Amino acid sequence: MRAEPDGPEDRLRRFATIWSRAVFPVTSTSLTRPEFEERLLPLARRLSEALRARVYDAGECRAVGAALVEAHCTEPEALSQTLDCVEAYLVLYCGGDGPREDLRARAARLQSAMAAGYAEALRQRTLAEQEAIARAALEAQGAVARALHATEARFRAVFEGAAIGIGIADLEGNILQFNGALLRMFGVTEQAMRGRDVTEWTHPDDAPQVWRLYDELVRGEREHYHTEKAFARPDGTVLWTNLTVSLLRDADGRPQYQLALMEDTTERRLLNLRLRYEATHDALTGLPNRTLFFERLEKALAAGDGQRFGLCYLDLDGFKTINDSLGHAAGDRLLVEVADRLQSCATAPGEMVARLGGDEFVALTTGTDTEREVDELADRIMNALVTPVRIEGCELLVRGSIGIVEGPAGERGPAEVLRSADITMYRAKSAGGNRYEVADAEADARAITRHGLTTALPAALDRGEFFIEYQPLVHLGDGTVRGAEALVRWLHPQHGVLGPDRFIPLAERTGLIVPLGRWVLEQSVRQASAWRERHGGTAATGPLRVNVNLSPCQLTHPGLVQDTVDILERAGLEPDALCLEVTESALIGADDDLLKPLRRLSEMGVDIALDDFGTGYSNLANLRRLPVRVLKLDRTFTQGMQQFPADPVDLKIVEGIVSLAHSLDLAVTVEGVETGAQAEQLRILGCDTAQGWYYARPGPPERLHELALVDATG
Numbered sequence: 001m002r003a004e005p006d007g008p009e010d011r012l013r014r015f016a017t018i019w020s021r022a023v024f025p026v027t028s029t030s031l032t033r034p035e036f037e038e039r040l041l042p043l044a045r046r047l048s049e050a051l052r053a054r055v056y057d058a059g060e061c062r063a064v065g066a067a068l069v070e071a072h073c074t075e076p077e078a079l080s081q082t083l084d085c086v087e088a089y090l091v092l093y094c095g096g097d098g099p100r101e102d103l104r105a106r107a108a109r110l111q112s113a114m115a116a117g118y119a120e121a122l123r124q125r126t127l128a129e130q131e132a133i134a135r136a137a138l139e140a141q142g143a144v145a146r147a148l149h150a151t152e153a154r155f156r157a158v159f160e161g162a163a164i165g166i167g168i169a170d171l172e173g174n175i176l177q178f179n180g181a182l183l184r185m186f187g188v189t190e191q192a193m194r195g196r197d198v199t200e201w202t203h204p205d206d207a208p209q210v211w212r213l214y215d216e217l218v219r220g221e222r223e224h225y226h227t228e229k230a231f232a233r234p235d236g237t238v239l240w241t242n243l244t245v246s247l248l249r250d251a252d253g254r255p256q257y258q259l260a261l262m263e264d265t266t267e268r269r270l271l272n273l274r275l276r277y278e279a280t281h282d283a284l285t286g287l288p289n290r291t292l293f294f295e296r297l298e299k300a301l302a303a304g305d306g307q308r309f310g311l312c313y314l315d316l317d318g319f320k321t322i323n324d325s326l327g328h329a330a331g332d333r334l335l336v337e338v339a340d341r342l343q344s345c346a347t348a349p350g351e352m353v354a355r356l357g358g359d360e361f362v363a364l365t366t367g368t369d370t371e372r373e374v375d376e377l378a379d380r381i382m383n384a385l386v387t388p389v390r391i392e393g394c395e396l397l398v399r400g401s402i403g404i405v406e407g408p409a410g411e412r413g414p415a416e417v418l419r420s421a422d423i424t425m426y427r428a429k430s431a432g433g434n435r436y437e438v439a440d441a442e443a444d445a446r447a448i449t450r451h452g453l454t455t456a457l458p459a460a461l462d463r464g465e466f467f468i469e470y471q472p473l474v475h476l477g478d479g480t481v482r483g484a485e486a487l488v489r490w491l492h493p494q495h496g497v498l499g500p501d502r503f504i505p506l507a508e509r510t511g512l513i514v515p516l517g518r519w520v521l522e523q524s525v526r527q528a529s530a531w532r533e534r535h536g537g538t539a540a541t542g543p544l545r546v547n548v549n550l551s552p553c554q555l556t557h558p559g560l561v562q563d564t565v566d567i568l569e570r571a572g573l574e575p576d577a578l579c580l581e582v583t584e585s586a587l588i589g590a591d592d593d594l595l596k597p598l599r600r601l602s603e604m605g606v607d608i609a610l611d612d613f614g615t616g617y618s619n620l621a622n623l624r625r626l627p628v629r630v631l632k633l634d635r636t637f638t639q640g641m642q643q644f645p646a647d648p649v650d651l652k653i654v655e656g657i658v659s660l661a662h663s664l665d666l667a668v669t670v671e672g673v674e675t676g677a678q679a680e681q682l683r684i685l686g687c688d689t690a691q692g693w694y695y696a697r698p699g700p701p702e703r704l705h706e707l708a709l710v711d712a713t714g
Helices: 008-026 031-050 058-070 076-094 100-142 144-161 182-187 210-218 266-281 289-300 319-326 327-345 370-384 414-430 441-462 502-511 513-534 560-569 592-604 618-624 648-661 674-683 701-714
Strands: 165-170 175-178 224-232 236-251 256-265 306-315 351-357 361-366 390-391 393-397 400-408 435-438 464-474 481-492 496-498 545-550 578-583 607-613 628-634 669-670
Touching: 008 076, 031 076, 031 100, 031 441, 058 076, 058 100, 076 100, 076 266, 100 236, 100 256, 100 319, 165 182, 182 236, 182 256, 210 224, 210 236, 210 256, 224 435, 236 266, 266 289, 289 306, 289 414, 289 464, 306 370, 306 414, 319 327, 327 351, 327 361, 327 370, 327 390, 327 464, 361 370, 370 400, 370 435, 400 414, 400 618, 414 435, 441 481, 441 513, 441 669, 464 513, 464 701, 481 502, 481 701, 513 545, 513 560, 513 701, 545 669, 560 578, 560 592, 578 592, 592 607, 628 648, 648 669, 648 674, 674 701
Parallel strands: 400 435, 481 545, 545 578, 578 607, 607 628, 628 669
Antiparallel strands: 165 175, 165 256, 224 236, 236 256, 306 361, 306 400, 351 361, 390 393, 464 481, 481 496
């Protein structure tokens, strides 16, 4: 087995060799095949450079196509063989180390540009031949009186030897003369062609101006015209031609004959149609792709007054799970089945279905009543997905989320419409999926704002736009300040101060919560150290400490324990001055691996608080295995105590939780205390500490120090 060439030049020459071997047999040239290969080598180099260029240059590829015509590669098979070689071998031998999918996409664009350049060069060459023939015909006609025998011989040689079809007819349309190329193009005999009337050669695909131009020519109002025209062959196929018709006048200038020159463009047209189809349709499902969909959407949005559009943006729910569990082949089969079902849902005029990529599909409807039609289209799509899909012996339940955008044409652009549909689709997915939602301008604005905040988050941390406020934790027994909860804020340049509910979920989704949480922990521990230096506390109350929230993402981060140890050591703070708050929902069903870092921190002396207790539907028996020392009771259980008399049900619930917590040697902290009656009732029930607006709103660290001094001296 021969080794493959290893150098770029060797691979380039190998590609040129393959190309020359494919094209040489169908090329009319006096060169030998090695000589022909040397002529193709520079063209191969230009294709290689265009494939790997940073910026795609269609003009360079069109020039290569034109150079093929200059090399006399004018047979239809020459272009077909060339495109096949480029598709099969260009990326293989000339692609280098670039991403294969990108190189194949670039190679497809090269083929299209080469075909366009080839077609244009061939057309120019044909036009030159046509002009030469027309001049020869006119010269022959003018020389009849002077030298009939010489002119006739010359004309006959050009007439019969031309590669294009030539026909002469009188002004009534009766065909008088024709050459062999014309007979071969039409696939008829001389008897069938002779005496035909050109006015009978109408075709349904004729452009409206074709026969108007013909009438003007035979009336002597124009000398020639050029057009693309289709003809029906006797075998039922269609002949496509570049047709040039010229008017021939006698010596006195009176119109006498019409001369038709026809170039067969059928194969070129079929090739262009094939390339166009491949460029505008999805290879897997056969549906229109993103390119064709945007063309249709732009057309729909540019329609006149009174026209509307409706768009359904579909994303399959759980498709990644199918790919991961059954493999991509099964996922592809599912996409094909879904595409077939969607295609059956959009059969009315003005409706289309396209695949944008992955498991995302769109359905478009246009007309004057799309407000009703788009809802019906969405219902048909949802119903079409109800029946399970059977793949590899498994019945797969197909679910989908749809975002609907509907409105009048002319008000929005395609990108804006698709963005609104995408946002609405994700709103349907967030609501549980397997449903559709209709676009809402306010919801779109909120989503766009969230996206803007998400993209601004990383730079905001670097620019120091975050700051921390502290809300006091007050002992219910003696009213002293025991510490504070650290609450991060974002001073956004445009939106002002944002609370954690506006950006913490975004930070969790993007992974920025880990560095942000580390920053909050570091700043809070440093602040607790400063408090202890300024106000060391009393024997009864102890020094002030700080509570810091941990997100679920931070719990699973491998550096949590070490980061906490390092931060405490740098600040010179004892572990008992820190309490880490973890939401109850984050620990529901937690295994030993998740609890291990919390246990290590608890063993060091760091307190662990179970935040929002009572909202996670956890088993109370699980409290025994969790390394927590504090329960933070959710405010929903104490809202009924803000007025007198307190809600007896709330009293019973809180009394039971406090009793359970104390029996497990756990302290109880209550959030959201807003009235004195509420605070007194919680004290009576045995709660240990509380926080809320009744005591103080979150504020700067200096305010907590002042409150602590008041309590210490008060």
